[in-house]
Amino acid sequence: MTAHRTLKTPEDLAQAGLLDDRCLEDIRRVGEHYAVAITPAMATLIDPADPDDPIAQQFVPDTRELNILPQELADPIGDKAHSPVKGVVHRYPDRVLLKAVHVCPVYCRFCFRREVVGPAGDGTLSPEDLAQALSYIKSDPRIWEVILTGGDPLVMSPRRLREIMLGLKAIEHVKIVRLHTRVPVVDPAAVNAEMVDALLESGKTTYVAVHANHPRELTSEARSACERLVQAGIALVSQTVLLKGVNDDPDVLADLMRAFVETRIKPYYLHHPDLAPGTSHFRLDIAEGQRIVAALRGRVSGLCQPAYVLDIPGGYGKSVISASAVEETAPGTYAVKDFRENLHIYPPTSRSEND
Ligand SMILES: *Cc1c(COP(=O)(O)O)cnc(C)c1O
């Protein structure tokens, strides 16, 4: 299936063969609540004949999104509680989020910010708001790292990115600039020389956290886009959401993590899905996530291991939630599980060592 422009309406999706005509009306209702966009690069990857296609699951709206559970939250990770000025979230002392845009190249059906992203969302920071955000960052010397997120910061024009980077360049205590983005994967051609130059403008050590959830997303075009960032001296890390029906399988995750490492993207976070409204069909139990992550541990290189994390609802930040491989069995004595799930006592008792 080939598409030449981003699909944005239920009609676009139906025309592209991605929707059953019968549910057009229901899908329109979903579209009224949550933004829809599928880039040509992602639409091309979808197999319309597969009702469980893992790419379609991520981007094609579904009537199950209208099913909102009582425990689901409009602001699932508590960003609002930690926003000192518009566009800034300051939860941890040494780093802040800077949200300059609230649009994305694609809209993920499981998005934790789905209530604020999209054309009808929180909009773009005005030049005045941006100046205020930068002066907040400048006023607090503890801020070592600035994380551009949104929305997706790489939907901004190179000119706008350059402005922000120059603003950060002027703040001496900021040493690291990080951008969280899906663009290298979902719109690889946008990562052109002009954009790469703009990203370098801060002169700071720059990291890009690339968001992808299924190994098929790392097409040769996506890998080339990442290569352009790496060649420019930008370090890459990954970000993945553990999603039922997309990647809740150690084999799929192993392929994804290997694809990252082959692309010089160091696996960083595997997120447990947040309690975003209308996303219960994507959520699995933490116990299930722990089993999948433990299986990954036994299966692939240490380079391919992300940290499995939960963003604690209410704004308390992220915690690693993988099952521990170590348990204290007596004071100073531990039982440690190896990658085959066998237990060993640490420190070893000298007798059993010689058996
Ligand atoms: C996730 C997050 C960060 C970044 O956390 P890291 O563990 O450094 O990746 C920073 N600030 C906020 C508010 C966050 O939600």
Ligand code: SF4
């Ligand atoms: S790209 Fe990120 S912020 Fe945008 S819809 Fe997807 S998960 Fe949400």
